[in-house]
Amino acid sequence: MKRHGHGLVLGKFYPPHAGHHHLVRTALDRCERLTVLVCAASVESVPLADRVAWMREAHPGARVVGTVDDIPMDLNDSAVWDAHMAVFAAAVPEPIDAVFSSETYGAELARRFGARSVLVDPGRTLFPVSGTAVRADPAGCWDYLEPPVKAALTRRVVVLGAESTGTTTLALALAEHYRRRGGTWARTGYVAEYGREYSEAKLAAxxxxWPGARWEDVSFTTDDFPRIAETQNAREEAAARVGSPVLICDTDSFATTVWHERYVGGRNPLVEKTADRVTHHLWLLTGHEGVAFEDDGLRDGEELRPWMTERFRAELTRTGRTFVEITGSRQERLDAAVAAVDGLLATGWHFTDPLPERR
Structure with a gap:
């Protein structure tokens, strides 16, 4: 039997973690209906809309609403409390029967709502994690995060290059390198090139x-490439939700813009728009020099490799993407790629500090 009518869970969820989700699930179990109020300050670097979306996905049984609260907290100042309560009441005007919290201020918050205070795991013994800890070290707190938050925080690395320049070989080796680190890193994902799968299907069809058809008989139209780009993005997103803090992608939707030039000529704005919808953090451009061309039945552009390498380089530069050119032997390429990815991970995630709080 539910013990309370309308319950409230209030927090920054900056970002949401397992402790927050335990709090919400406990409240859902004890209330006829539950409102989760997400309060974000303008100075914080995770948008309010993202936090609301993450909480709605994790808790479809709750009503999740968001509000901007730019008032610094002072637990000893009644006027500051009044100002916060005005923000909260505007976002949730309905009567509240119970306020669920893991914080010391939960009792006062409930009193001001005229509601019962319900403390849930205030010692953080079930889930020893906090928003502060996640912001300081997302990788170290990775297992406390839900799939959409992981997807948002995952560092996405793209290996791209002209035909037969070792992109797949390098991408697979790079993913395996991070998996061997163990722990959370053992789940490092690899996303294959969907364009190749699409090409195989076109040739098979x-x-x-025409049983005697060969690769040079296959033709592409401009409409093929938005489909390729959209599917590549979707597969990356699915992999990022279940992987480690880094995701290795064998090409991406941005690379599809250059492949469009290669097979159709010119540009396709839909492909470029699709490419810009996904955030990647590092591109590794594989050079063609010193790499033998291997015709695997889906390649016919050995003479185009220098042109494609230059097009990738020019477009990466023009669009301001961070990239490293990868050359040398297979081991030298892997060593250079690992150094580049380790450098990316060492820069951290750079959350801005929340508003100061006086206790």
Whole structure:
């Protein structure tokens, strides 16, 4: 039997973690209906809309609403409390029967709502994590995060290059390198090139009508490339939700813009728009020099490799993407790629500090 009518859980969720979710699930179990109020300050670097979306996904049984609260907290100042309560009441005007919290201020918050205070795991013994800890070390707190938060924080690394320049070999080796680190890193994901799968399907379909068809008989239209880009993005997103703090991608939707030039000519704004919808953090451009061309049945552009390498380099530069050119032997390429990715991870995640709080 539910013990309370309308319950409230209030917090920054900057970002949400397992302790927050335990609090909400406990409240859902004890209330006829539950409102989760997400309060974000303008100075914070995770948008309010993202936090609301993450909490709604994790807790479909709750009503999740958001508000901007730019008032610094002082637990000993009644006027400051009044100002906060005005913000809270505007966001949740309905009567509250119970306030669920893990914080010391939970009792006062409940009193001001005219509600019962319910403390849930105030010692953080079930989930020893906090928003401060996550912001300081997301990788160290990775297992306390839900899939959409992981996807948002995952550092996405793209290996791209001209035909037969070792992109897949390097991407697979790079993913395996991080998996061998163990722990959270053992789940490092690898996202294959969907364009290749798409090409194989086109060739198979053509051979179904014409058994003697070869790769040079396959034709592409501009409409093929938005589909390739969208699917590549979707597969990356799915992998980022279940992987480690780094995701290795064998090409990406940005690379699809250059492949469009290669097979159709010119640009396709839909592909470029799709590429800009996803945040990647580092591109590794594999050079063609010193790499033998291997015709695997889906390649016919050995003479185009220098042009494609230059197009990738020029577009990466023009669009301001961070990239490293990878050359040398197979081991030298892997060593350079690992150094570049380790450098990316060493820069951290750079959350801005929340508003100061006086206790």
């Amino acid at each position: 053509l051979r179904g009508r």
